[in-house]
Amino acid sequence: MRISELSAKSGVAIPTIKYYLREGMLHQGRQTAATRAEYDESHLRRLRLIRAMLEVGRLSVASIKKVVAAVEDESLPTHEMLGTAHYALSPAVEPEPGEEWQAARAEVDGFIADLGWDIHPTAPTRDELAQTLVRMRQLGVPVDLAPYAELARKLVAEVEMGTIPFDGPRDAAVEALVLGTVLYGRAFDTLRRMAQESESARRLTS
Secondary structure, eight states, rough: OOOHHHHHTOOOOOHHHHHHHHSSOOOEEEEETEEEEOHHHHHHHHHHHHIIIIIIIIIOOHHHHHHHHHHHHHHHHHHHHHHHHHHHHHHHOOOOOSSSHHHHHHHHHHHHHHHHHHOOTTOHHHHHHHHHHHHHTTTTOHHHHHHHHHHHHHHHHGGGGGGGTTOOOOOHHHHHHHHIIIIIHHHHHHHHHHHHHHHHHHHHHO
């Protein structure tokens, strides 16, 4: 297909497609003339992935480039490729000075070890959870992560990871991960607040 058809099918404007091509986020099409190239389904998949990361994941262009590079590196195991996308979705957290932060970080490391979860030592989610623990204790919120960890494990093992097409194109797997993580994360948070309202009504109203 020509770039005009690629634009029509993907919903991405031609100038934007050309920008992605220049930045290396979208692989070049098959050159058919000096100023003309043909594109195929792989370009549609890549544009879907870029849109998912940009519009849903709210990732920066720099982060998208890192994920795309991981997708294109066929020597990179799928687990590490998905990890690149996972880490890109994590908010940047700066470790805080002081014993309170260090204690929370050590608690997170111990909690993960007790769960037996295989989380990389430098995973940004470790610092993210540590920051949450610090805030919870500062605000006097009781800390009991065990039931949430069990719910997360069950949800991921039985539902979310089953939606990722591991045997398909690499960019399709990353797209499914990004969309599932962000959109189902939002849906779960909304359902949780609905459940709180319903439980409040059950307990406090006649």
